[in-house]
Structure formats: structure tokens, C-alpha cells
Amino acid sequence: MKTEMIQQETLNEAVRLLLEGEVVAIPTETVYGLAGDATNETAVRRIFAAKGRPSDNPLIVHVASIEQAKQFVTHIPDVATQLMDTFWPGALTIILDSNGSASSLVTAGLDTIGLRMPDHPLALQLIEATGLGLAAPSANRSGKPSPTSSAHVAHDLSGRIAAIVDGGETGIGVESTVIDCTANPPVILRPGGVTREQIEAVIGTVALDPALSMKNQTPKAPGMKYTHYAPEATLSVVVGDLSFLQQLIDEARQTGQKTGVILFDGEDIEADVRCFLGSTMETAAQRLYDCLRRFDQTTVDQIFVRDLSEEGVGLAVRNRLHKAAGGRIIRP
Ligand code: TXA
Numbered sequence: 001m002k003t004e005m006i007q008q009e010t011l012n013e014a015v016r017l018l019l020e021g022e023v024v025a026i027p028t029e030t031v032y033g034l035a036g037d038a039t040n041e042t043a044v045r046r047i048f049a050a051k052g053r054p055s056d057n058p059l060i061v062h063v064a065s066i067e068q069a070k071q072f073v074t075h076i077p078d079v080a081t082q083l084m085d086t087f088w089p090g091a092l093t094i095i096l097d098s099n100g101s102a103s104s105l106v107t108a109g110l111d112t113i114g115l116r117m118p119d120h121p122l123a124l125q126l127i128e129a130t131g132l133g134l135a136a137p138s139a140n141r142s143g144k145p146s147p148t149s150s151a152h153v154a155h156d157l158s159g160r161i162a163a164i165v166d167g168g169e170t171g172i173g174v175e176s177t178v179i180d181c182t183a184n185p186p187v188i189l190r191p192g193g194v195t196r197e198q199i200e201a202v203i204g205t206v207a208l209d210p211a212l213s214m215k216n217q218t219p220k221a222p223g224m225k226y227t228h229y230a231p232e233a234t235l236s237v238v239v240g241d242l243s244f245l246q247q248l249i250d251e252a253r254q255t256g257q258k259t260g261v262i263l264f265d266g267e268d269i270e271a272d273v274r275c276f277l278g279s280t281m282e283t284a285a286q287r288l289y290d291c292l293r294r295f296d297q298t299t300v301d302q303i304f305v306r307d308l309s310e311e312g313v314g315l316a317v318r319n320r321l322h323k324a325a326g327g328r329i330i331r332p
């Protein structure tokens with residue numbers, strides 16, 4: 001299959017493909033998604049096939065209004081309405097009781113469904129023009145970092161999908177926060193673009209899925225149990241100061257290994273390949289996946305990154321880094 005990059009002027013082409021049950025990569029404010037009609041089994045099968053995604057991992061359905069969200073659920077509890085009113089359109093996926101309207105492949109057989117209204121003009125235009133709820137996981141091959149540019153999507157999926165709508169680089173850079181509103185209090189299953197602090201300011205204390213902090217717990221978001229985001233080189237999270245980080249890099253270099261390091265701006269560390277995340281957690285979120293993908297274009301053997309704070313979107317960035325490191329942590 002030939003994959004074409006299409007621009008805003010040819011959105012009509014994307015609409016036509018989606019209505020025909022084809023799958024199209026679309027920009028959102030978080031990461032690119034691989035979209036298809038959530039009610040069309042053929043389209044949903046194509047999404048799973050293109051990504052190489054395990055069939056037990058449910059997809060998020062993207063809508064353009066709260067009204068449209070109602071088409072997919074039995075009811076919307078008050079707490080979910082408050083969240084939608086405050087954070088939609090935005091990086092918050094809300095898990096509710098499914099009414100079975102979406103293909104059962106979308107929900108991977110669960111009784112619940114994840115819904116999100118993306119804050120991106122192209123994504124919203126496509127949802128409105130097709131009138132469809134669009135099932136859309138991140139548009140990467142399963143296990144790879146999520147795509148924050150159309151080039152990332154093309155790298156992973158070119159030839160496997162009908163088209164890519166190019167919306168430039170995504171703004172937030174990490175995926176949406178997933179919150180389960182079928183539980184009381186609601187539970188954050190995946191930290192993401194909307195922070196825990198922002199959510200708690202609106203609905204009070206929420207829980208964090210214990211699997212986010214403890215090993216040997218099965219996460220409630222099926223997707224969180226898979227190895228993810230991992231670059232080809234071995235990534236380690238370093239708990240310690242900059243001089244300890246430099247010491248680890250020097251030791252690796254002395255054994256003949258090529259080293260990579262992920263740094264914040266102004267951190268003065270020597271390594272063979274360096275990647276900078278800017279100077280805030282927001283820029284770190286924006287650049288993280290591109291940074292991880294860039295190491296795959298080099299021949300580094302080992303990558304090091306210092307552990308970071310869980311404040312704000314740091315909770316999401318840290319979660320992704322720890323997953324990418326497969327739990328490898330080095331302490332002095
Ligand atoms: O920002 C995002 O959320 C992006 C953009 C494209 O919207 N999408 C995205 O989708 O990250 P995906 O499929 O890569 O991640 C969705 C996560 C997975 O961990 C999945 O297991 C979880 O949400 N999920 C979806 N439906 C669920 C459900 N009913 N119950 C529990 N977890 C669910």
C-alpha cells in the first residue's frame with residue numbers, strides 16, 4: 001500500500017478514506033493517532049494490524065462534543081461531566097461504561113470505553129466532517145515511542161496505512177491522561193498531558209493505579225503492561241547527581257561502549273551523543289519521544305538519564321522514561 005502525506009487542503013480525501021473504512025494517521029495535541037471508524041469492524045482490524053497491536057489492548061474513541069460521547073456510553077456520572085466541562089477539548093481520556101455502540105474490538109471485550117475530545121483543529125474537523133467517533137491509538141508500531149511528527153508516523157507505518165494528515169509537530173508530546181470514572185474516587189490509569197494536580201483542583205482527591213508505582217501489579221489499563229517506548233540501546237535511569245552520571249558514562253566509555261545521555265539545558269555532561277529536553281517539564285514532554293527515536297539513528301550502546309520530579313507533567317514524563325528503561329535504575 002502506498003501512504004500519502006496529505007495537507008489540510010485535502011482533508012476531504014481523509015474524510016473519504018475514513019468513511020470507506022480505511023485508516024488514516026491524524027495529528028492531535030498530544031501525539032499522532034491512527035484513526036478509523038470506531039463502529040466499523042474492518043477499520044478497527046486495520047488499526048490493530050497496522051500497529052501490530054495485541055488485541056487485548058483497547059482503543060480510545062475520539063469525539064468532537066460531549067453530545068457525541070453520549071453515543072458510546074450507558075451514562076455519564078457527574079464527576080465525568082465536570083471533567084469534560086473543564087478539560088475537553090484536551091489531553092484527558094475518560095473511561096466510562098460502554099453501551100456497546102463501538103465495535104467490541106475497540107473495547108477489547110471490556111464493559112468500559114475510553115473517550116476523548118482532542119484539542120486539535122484538524123482532528124476535530126475530521127471527526128465533525130465524517131460524523132464518526134474515531135478510534136485512534138498512538139500512530140506508532142506497537143512498542144515504539146509515540147509519534148510527535150508526521151515523519152515519525154511515516155517511519156513506523158508508511159505502506160501500512162492509507163494516508164497521513166500532516167499537522168506539524170504535536171504540542172504536548174506525551175499521550176493523554178487516562179482516568180477511570182467507573183471507580184469512586186476516579187483512578188488515574190495512565191499519567192499524561194492533563195496533570196493530577198489539575199484534575200484534583202476540580203474533582204478532589206483521585207487515586208493512582210497502584211501498578212504505576214509498584215511492580216508485580218497488573219495495570220488496569222491493558223496498554224500499560226506492555227514494554228513501551230524502548231530505544232534500541234540500553235536505557236538506564238540514574239538516581240544521583242550530575243557527577244555520578246558523568247562517572248557512569250566515563251566507566252561505560254572506558255569499556256569501549258558508545259554512550260548517549262538525555263539532559264536538561266545547561267547540564268554540562270560529556271557523552272558521545274547528547275539529547276536536550278529544554279529547561280521545563282513541558283519542553284521535556286514535547287521532546288522526549290523524538291529524543292528516544294533519535295538515539296535509534298545512532299550507534300550508541302548505552303543511554304543514561306537522571307531521574308526526574310513527578311510534579312505536573314513530570315509524572316507522565318517520568319513514567320514513560322521508566323517504562324523505556326524497562327525498570328533499570330542505577331543508584332550510587
Ligand atoms: O493522547 C492519546 O491518548 C493518544 C492520542 C492519539 O489521542 N492516544 C493513545 O492511545 O495514546 P493508545 O491506544 O496508544 O493508548 C490508550 C491507553 C492504553 O494504555 C489502553 O490500554 C488504555 O488507554 N485504555 C483504553 N481503553 C480502556 C479501557 N476501557 N479501560 C482501561 N484502559 C483503557
Ligand code: MG
Pocket residue numbers: 137138146
Ligand atoms: Mg500508544
